[in-house]
Amino acid sequence: MSSFHDAASVAHYAQGPVRQVPGFHALHRMTELLLAEHVPDDGRILVLGAGGGLELAAFAEARPRWRFVGVDPSAPMLALAERTLGPHASRAELIQGEIDAAPAGPFDGATCLLTLHFLDAGQRLHALQQLRERLRPGAPLVVAHHSIPQEPDAKSRWLGRYASFAASSGIAEADARRAADGIGSRLPLLSPEQDASLLTRAGFTEPELFYAAFTFRGWVARRPLSSD
Structure with a gap:
């Protein structure tokens, strides 16, 4: 999204997810x-959509010997990630680009959080396939993003609940509603069934x-x- 390349928006990025994503x-x-179920103590993790660095910092704090490669198309968001990592920055290589810019690996695990909902079905499948190719056999992938039923009434109901949560977390109600409307109209959302199917089609074990x-x-899938 264009806001991820805007310096003013990036400066306030960290305030958004906590108020918009339940249980962030x-x-x-x-x-x-x-x-950690499958990654060794000295494992190497690929983080797709690493801009901002919030998950990188959380992982680095919890696992002091893990090393990371973070990939994101936004240079300002990667600069924020480096600042967010602070003393852990030396353990992370940050690369500007999309999944094809990531090293070949093999990695011991990978994540893609709050990112795939920006990609259409074909782009998502490509990203998932490329993630799979960069993982060692048996390595886990964890993904999370917007994924709701596509029937009009159900879609509207769930987006309304998203707006209600954001408003209850301190976002102005009108802004929360505009954000929900934008998500519904501009993002190429898929249903949970479609998302799970894409993981299987990309070559991962049955996703949980x-x-x-x-x-x-x-x-989570492996x-x-x-x-092969």
């Missing part, structure tokens, strides 16, 4: 724990739902142990 900090903690919070869903 818990999502990071759950993601770290799911990764671990996070459901109003309009957001999160899954590259099969076979190297």
Whole structure:
């Protein structure tokens, strides 16, 4: 989105997710724990959509020997990520670009949080396939993003709940409603069933739902142990 390239918007980025994403900090903690089921103590993690650095900082604080490669198309967001990482910045390589700019790996795990909803189905499938190719066999991938039913009444109902949560968290009600309307009209949202299917089509094992919070869903899946 263009706001991720705007310096003023980026400066206030960290205030947004906590007020818009139910259980935002818990999502990071759950993601770290799911990764740790298979990632070694000295593992290397690929973070797609790393701009801002909030999840990178959470993972780095919890796992002092993990190393990271963070990829994001926005230079201002990557600069913010470096500042957010603070003393942990030396453990993270930050790369401007999309998934094709990421090193080949193999990585011990990967995440893509609050990012895939900006991509249409074809772009998502490509990103997931490229993530899979960069993981060692058996390595986990954790994703979470907007994912809601696409029937008009159900879609409107869930977006209304998103707006209500944002307003209850301190965002002006009119702004929360505009944000929800923008998400519904401008983002290429998919249903949870479509999102889970894309993970399977990309070559991951059957995805497990671990996070459901109003309009957001999160899954953990693994590259099969076979190297095929």
